[in-house]
Every structure is written in C-alpha cells, then in structure tokens.
Amino acid sequence: MSSAIQVEDLYVSYHGNTALxxxxxxxxxxxxxxxxxxxxxxxxxxxKALLQLIPRDKGQVTFLDKTVKEIRKQVAYVPQRNDIDWDFPITVLETVLLGTYPKIGMFKRPKKNDKEWAYECLKEVGMEQFYKRQIGELSGGQQQRVFLARALAQKAELFFLDEPFVGVDLGSEETIINILKRLSNQGKTVTVVHHDLSKAENYFNKLLLINRELIGFGSVNEVFRPEIMAKAYKGQFAFMKEIGVSV
Structure with a gap:
C-alpha cells in the first residue's frame, strides 16, 4: 500500500539555527x-514544512505519491487560532465557503449547492445557528469548530490541524475529536499537532514524537513508553509522572 504521507530526510532551520x-x-x-x-x-x-508553508533546507515530502503542489486541493489545513485575524469582516458561513474555493476556483462565485454544502458542514460541527455571525464574535471553541467546518467543506483526503484543542471548551473538544475519528474511519488521513499527553492514548492510533529530531513513530503503545518519552522530555520527570507515564 502506498503511503498517504512520505517524509525522507527532512531538515528545517531558522536564521541558521536547526529547527528540525x-x-x-x-x-x-x-x-x-x-x-x-x-x-x-x-x-x-x-x-508547516510538510505543507511548504515554510522553506525546507532539504528533504523529500510526498502526499499520496504526489508533491504538495500537485495535490494541494486534496489537503486541508487548520492553523493555530493565534495565526488567524479574528477581526476580519467575514461571517461564519462565508468562512466555511472558503473551503469550497480550491475546487470551484478563487475567481468564481459559489453556487447555491456550494452554499448548501457549507451549511451542511456547519451542521456537522454544531454551528449552523451562528452562520450569520462575524467570526470574531465567537468563543474559542466555536471558532475552532468553524474552521474545522471549512476544512470539511474542502472534501479533502488529508487533514492537518495545528493545536486544535488549545483554548476550546470541553464540548467543542469532544465534537472535534469525534469528527476527526470519523474522518479516519472513512479512510481520510488526519495529522494533529497536540500538546496534552494525558489524552494522546484516547485520541490517536499513531504518534510521532519529536524534539527537533524524530524520537519515536508508530502505534500509541510503541511510542507512549517511559524510555521513549524520556528521550524527548529529558529531565521533565515530574511532568511525565503527572500524566501517568512511569519513569
């Protein structure tokens, strides 16, 4: 079976300092x-390096055996909330409609069926009643659900989310992870940057552990082990004990 994501020898640096x-x-x-x-x-x-949102120093990345440029329409990305201008004058429904643009084209007006599809995506994340609101009027959890709806509207094969659970309420977090699990069960590939180790075992079936270099990659049981986690978190033993990792 071909890989959904294939990464080989990836290096990234900022101002001469190695980041990966x-x-x-x-x-x-x-x-x-x-x-x-x-x-x-x-x-x-x-x-961001996988998606070529920042430059790579070296390395090869393919999605479904194609380059990012070749498969861009099939890749949905949800950035961190602090990377978004929440004062931009756009409504919730208009935000979700942006997810249809890779398919219909940036300079074409969405049709009735596109608007209906965007509304259906809002219903899936439980945000249809807010469709006329300006996005800055929403809570953190509501905003994150709207941007997930935008990703769903794209009808992508690969989904990338950067810290989607930061600053969201528990109800929104449950809604988001349930949708991500459903996408995975449908054969979609979902990649999530995540910080809360206490939920990692319940949320994911694969983990990638890094600390500027790859420390562990595989099933949750393979990666979420004391000797592997300690390599990444090093002296943070007290923190690891708090989340139930025996060291």
Whole structure:
C-alpha cells in the first residue's frame, strides 16, 4: 500500500539555527496521527514544512505519491487560532465557503449547492445557528469548530490541524475529536499537532514524537513508553509522572 504521507530526510532551520533534522517517516492512509513533544520541539514547524508553508533546507515530502503542489486541493489545513485575524469582516458561513474555493476556483462565485454544502458542514460541527455571525464574535471553541467546518467543506483526503484543542471548551473538544475519528474511519488521513499527553492514548492510533529530531513513530503503545518519552522530555520527570507515564 502506498503511503498517504512520505517524509525522507527532512531538515528545517531558522536564521541558521536547526529547527528540525533528519526526520523520516511513512504514514498510511486512514490513520489519525498525533504529533507530540515538549514546547519548542518543532511540532508546528514540522506540519508547516510538510505543507511548504515554510522553506525546507532539504528533504523529500510526498502526499499520496504526489508533491504538495500537485495535490494541494486534496489537503486541508487548520492553523493555530493565534495565526488567524479574528477581526476580519467575514461571517461564519462565508468562512466555511472558503473551503469550497480550491475546487470551484478563487475567481468564481459559489453556487447555491456550494452554499448548501457549507451549511451542511456547519451542521456537522454544531454551528449552523451562528452562520450569520462575524467570526470574531465567537468563543474559542466555536471558532475552532468553524474552521474545522471549512476544512470539511474542502472534501479533502488529508487533514492537518495545528493545536486544535488549545483554548476550546470541553464540548467543542469532544465534537472535534469525534469528527476527526470519523474522518479516519472513512479512510481520510488526519495529522494533529497536540500538546496534552494525558489524552494522546484516547485520541490517536499513531504518534510521532519529536524534539527537533524524530524520537519515536508508530502505534500509541510503541511510542507512549517511559524510555521513549524520556528521550524527548529529558529531565521533565515530574511532568511525565503527572500524566501517568512511569519513569
């Protein structure tokens, strides 16, 4: 079976300082992958480098045996909330409609069926009643659900989410993870930058552990082990004990 995501020898640096080095892994379609690691480990850098949102120093990345440029329409990305201009004058429904643009084209007006599809995506995340609201009027959890709806509207094969659970309420978090699991069960490939280790075992079926370089990659049982986690978190033993990892 061909890989949904294939990464070979990836290196990334900022102003001459190494951010990621020698990252190599292969992920098959239908997996729900959590990217974990300590603060400053390069989790967000990795996802942005995969999508060519930042330059790579070296390395090869393919999605379904194609380059990012070749398969861009099939890749949906949900950035961190602090990367979004919440004051931009756009409604909830208009935000979700943006997810249809890769298919219909940037300079074509959405048709009735596109608007109906966007509304259906809002219903899936439980936000249809807010469709006329300006996005800045929503709570953090509501905003994150709207941007997930935008990703759903794209009808993508690969989904990348950068810290989707930060600053959201428990109800929104449950809604989001249930949708991500459903996408995975449908054969879609979902990659999530995640910081809360206490939920990693319940949320993902694969984990990628980094601290500027790849420390562990595989099933949750293979990666979520004391000797593997300690390599990434090093001296943070008290923190690891708090989340139930015996060291």
């Amino acid at each position: 080095k020698d990252v190599t892994f292969s992920l098959e379609a239908g997996n729900l992958l959590g990217i974990i690691g300590p603060n400053g480990a390069g989790k967000s850098t990795l996802i």
